[in-house]
Amino acid sequence: MSFGYMNEGIKSNGSEPPPAQPEPQGAPQDEKRKSAAIESIQQLGTVSPPVPAESNIFCMTIIGQVEGHLILPPQNKTTKYEHMIPQLVAAEQNPKIEGVLIVLNTVGGDVEAGLAIAEMIASLSKPVVTLVLGGGHSIGVPIAVSGDLSYIAETATMTIHPIRMNGLVIGVPQTFEYLEKMQERVVRFVTSHSNISETTFKELMFKTGELTRDIGTTVIGADAVKHGLIDNIGGLGDALRSLNGLIETKRAAAPQPSSIDASVAAGIMAASSEVGLEGGATQ
Amino acid sequence: MTLHTIMPLELVLQGYGEEGEPMLDVTAKGIRMLVIPVAPGCGKIVRLLDCSLYDYLDPTLAPGSLITFGFE
Numbered sequence: 527m528s529f530g531y532m533n534e535g536i537k538s539n540g541s542e543p544p545p546a547q548p549e550p551q552g553a554p555q556d557e558k559r560k561s562a563a564i565e566s567i568q569q570l571g572t573v574s575p576p577v578p579a580e581s582n583i584f585c586m587t588i589i590g591q592v593e594g595h596l597i598l599p600p601q602n603k604t605t606k607y608e609h610m611i612p613q614l615v616a617a618e619q620n621p622k623i624e625g626v627l628i629v630l631n632t633v634g635g636d637v638e639a640g641l642a643i644a645e646m647i648a649s650l651s652k653p654v655v656t657l658v659l660g661g662g663h664s665i666g667v668p669i670a671v672s673g674d675l676s677y678i679a680e681t682a683t684m685t686i687h688p689i690r691m692n693g694l695v696i697g698v699p700q701t702f703e704y705l706e707k708m709q710e711r712v713v714r715f716v717t718s719h720s721n722i723s724e725t726t727f728k729e730l731m732f733k734t735g736e737l738t739r740d741i742g743t744t745v746i747g748a749d750a751v752k753h754g755l756i757d758n759i760g761g762l763g764d765a766l767r768s769l770n771g772l773i774e775t776k777r778a779a780a781p782q783p784s785s786i787d788a789s790v791a792a793g794i795m796a797a798s799s800e801v802g803l804e805g806g807a808t809q
Numbered sequence: 810m811t812l813h814t815i816m817p818l819e820l821v822l823q824g825y826g827e828e829g830e831p832m833l834d835v836t837a838k839g840i841r842m843l844v845i846p847v848a849p850g851c852g853k854i855v856r857l858l859d860c861s862l863y864d865y866l867d868p869t870l871a872p873g874s875l876i877t878f879g880f881e
Contacts, residue, residue, distance in 0.1 A: 584866070591821065595810050599824040606872045608856055612865040619862060634814030665813040685815045708811055 582624040583769060584617040586610065587631075592643065592665055594636025605632065607639035614646045625773045627765060628656040628673060634664025637689065637708055641665070641715060647672040648719060653772035657765040658682045658756065668712055670756065671720040675768050677760040680747040684755065686730045687742025721754030837878035840864060844876065851877050 588610075590603030598604055617623045628647060634640070647654055647669065654673035662670040662678070663685040670676055670684065678684070689709045713731070717724045730743040730753065737744065750756040758764065814821060832843045832855055841859035844852030854872050857864065864870055 591814060591816070597829065598821060599827075600830075601823060602821060606856065609865065609872050612862060616862045616865045620866065633816045635812060637811045637813050640813065661815075663815040687815070689811060689813045705811070712813070 580622060582622060582773070583627055583766070584613075584620075584623045584625070585627045585629065586613065586617075587629045588643070588666065588669060589631050590633065590635075592632060592635030592640045592669075594639035596636075605635070607636070607643055610643050611646060614643075614650065618650055618652060623652065624776070625653045625655070625769045626650060626673075627769055628654060628669070630656060630658045630662040630666055630670055631660035632662060632666040632669070634666055634685075637665055637712070639665075640669060641711060644668040644672040644715060644719075653769060653776055655765045655769040655772070657760075657762065658684065658750075659761075661685070665712070667755070668715045668719070671716055674772060675758070675765075676720070676756045677758050677765045677768070678747050678750050678756040679761055680759055682750075683744050683746050684750055685737075685742060685744045686727065687737065687740055688731055690740075716755070720756070723754070726753055727755075834858070835878040837876050838870075840870065842870075842876075844878070847875065850879065851875060 588605045590605060591598055593602075593604035593606050614626075617626055626647070647656075654675075656670050656673035656676045658666075658670050658676070658678040659682055660679075661683050663683070664687065667684055667686060670678075689705050689712070713724060713727055716722065717727055730745065732741055733743045734741050736742065745753060745755065747759050751759055758768075760768075812818065812821065830845045833846050833852060835842060835844055835852065837844075840857055842857045843855040845855060846852045852875070854870065854874055854876055856872055857870060860870070868874070869876070
């Protein structure tokens with residue numbers, strides 16, 4: 527295509543070399559678009575290829591290990607928190623995004639990073655629905671409860687267990703008190719963002735006999751809802767339906783500047799027609 | 810750093826302390842980023858260093874995706 531275009535240019539200019547061709551700036555693009563359309567007719571049998579409309583929902587996935595201040599060895603599949611944080615900022619700032627769906631399938635990870643993500647999600651002004659698929663373990667628990675509404679798949683599990691002493695010691699004296707404080711942050715976040723009571727959560731956390739090598743509990747789908755940790759059992763359809771519902775509610779509640787302007791203008795018009803222009807001005 | 814995970818720590822930290830893959834500081838699509846080179850002119854994004862806010866929403870710029878870069 528572009529060769530044909532070049533040849534035409536050479537022909538029209540005689541023997542002169544073709545200039546930089548600044549004037550038909552849009553032409554090659556049009557040509558490209560046209561050829562894409564022709565190609566789509568040939569390939570797909572349709573006039574225009576099916577282009578999905580831009581979604582008003584931002585979907586964020588939290589998978590593998592939540593990576594914090596240290597780069598984990600490459601065998602780990604990680605969620606990089608330094609990318610998630612600005613993503614959430616962008617989602618909050620972007621007027622086209624009206625809701626956020628968080629999909630979790632994580633084995634836990636860094637406490638600081640996990641809590642940072644959870645706090646960011648909790649403080650978003652836009653509706654957020656979280657969905658736990660597969661697993662939302664350890665530090666995934668506060669992230670799972672951080673949204674406005676949480677869902678868990680029937681087969682998904684969540685492991686609630688204490689922060690262990692055998693963490694990697696880097697610079698910080700990880701005394702028992704220190705770890706207990708860290709744990710307290712997680713407990714406080716979870717209990718304040720879900721319907722689970724502190725007693726129940728701690729009971730699950732320190733239960734013995736449930737996990738073979740550790741203390742703690744694995745709650746599966748219905749159990750998570752029974753304990754009040756997660757709001758509902760459901761899958762993608764339910765989560766999206768709820769999110770769209772929340773978006774609608776928010777849209778309805780938000781004042782619409784254009785309609786207010788219109789109603790104010792209508793009110794002024796009505797008042798001025800009733801009592802005359804001067805009267806309308808004084809009212 | 811404290812890890813709170815169900816994965817055994819020995820598995821998570823296996824190979825920790827070994828020399829990591831060297832990273833390149835490159836500019837692609839007008840964005841400064843760190844990449845792990847996989848082929849000449851092609852790398853796997855590690856993180857974005859200098860970009861606009863909405864670039865973070867671009868899935869092609871997510872860490873782990875491949876990107877081509879020229880030497881500018």
